[in-house]
Amino acid sequence: MTTDKDKDKLKQRAAYITRRRGSSNRINPLDDAAAGGMGNWKSSTDGQRQVHRRRLRRLLKNSQANDNDIRGIIKSNNMPWSLKRQSHALFLLISAICLGCTLSYYNQSLTKFLQSYTNQYQDIVHNKLNYCDGSLALGEMFTELRGHVLYQDIALNQLERVMANNQSFQSIALVGSSGLGKSLTVRLLRELFPWRENVHAINWHYHMEEEIDTIWSKFHFSHCGRNLVIIDNMAMGDQDFVKIINEAVQQRALSNGTPENSANSQHVTMIYVFNMNRMILSNQEYDEQLNQLQQELSEPTQMISYSTFQRHHLEQCIRHEVKMKDLNLSENYIEEMLNTTDVEISGCKTVYAKVLIYGTKTDKE
Incomplete structure (x- = not known):
């Protein structure tokens, strides 16, 4: 037997359902269960499952769309691996050449600068212009x-x-x-x-x-x-x-x-x-x-x-050394040196020592 209290609850539920249907054609079973209080628990559970299924379908649909977009982008930009490798190798080669040219240019510039600085320093130290000029003044x-x-x-x-x-x-x-x-x-x-x-x-x-x-x-x-x-x-x-x-x-x-x-x-x-x-x-x-x-x-x-010496060359060597050392040497010693020296074997090598032994100092007034 329905009491007045139960009738009031049924009226409240009917009024709530009417308001919901007026604002939206879709009724959330969770709200229906909350409003009824004493509503059917099975219908509430089925409503939750339906909401979860809808959310899952939306997520799967969005995920598939994103995957298709990504595949399309990859497919549009796809190229053979060998072509990619050649492109990368060509890029590295060009980069290495550019870097080498740059370093070579700066290295040559630095070398020229240091050499120019060194040449100027040598000019100052030796007090001679163009001291480092390689053309010999012979x-x-x-x-x-x-x-x-x-x-x-x-x-x-x-x-x-x-x-x-x-x-x-x-x-x-x-x-x-x-x-x-x-x-x-x-x-x-x-x-x-x-x-x-x-x-x-x-x-x-x-x-x-x-x-x-x-x-x-x-x-x-x-x-x-x-x-x-x-x-x-x-x-x-x-x-x-x-x-x-x-x-x-x-x-x-x-x-x-x-x-x-x-x-x-x-x-x-x-x-x-x-x-x-x-x-x-x-x-x-x-x-x-x-x-x-x-x-x-x-x-x-x-x-x-070098030409081989003869006897007259040896004599000239003796007289030259006597003059250079400012010494006196008698003709007897000169003749003895000529007779005891094999000029073809030793040339003028022994003349210097013999002149110092037999020569005497010149008397200066």
């Missing part, structure tokens, strides 16, 4: 040489011509027996060379064969002026090392990324001194060894042969 130096190295005008003229060509690399071999002026020539070159700080001298011996690969690390070749390397005391049989040494020096001094005759390259003059032993050689054997040496010394080495 006139004064060879005038001094001719005043001390006697009777070798042909050899000195050849040496001057070779050194005056101003090539980046020069290789010269001075060849002859003892006492002809070869060692005196290189000693004066060391003293008179315009860039004395760039002079390096080596006394060759048979142990040097084992050190030939490492000896050049001790040298510092300069861009200022020209570098002079003198290797003295070489003998017949050592000519094979000339090519090896030349290649090592060129690799160290000239392989710096600049053209060989560029102003930025290091200029080097190599002078090899070969002593021929006349004590064990006849004149014919001596000439044959000279010809053999000439053939085996490969380019760019220029061989300069």
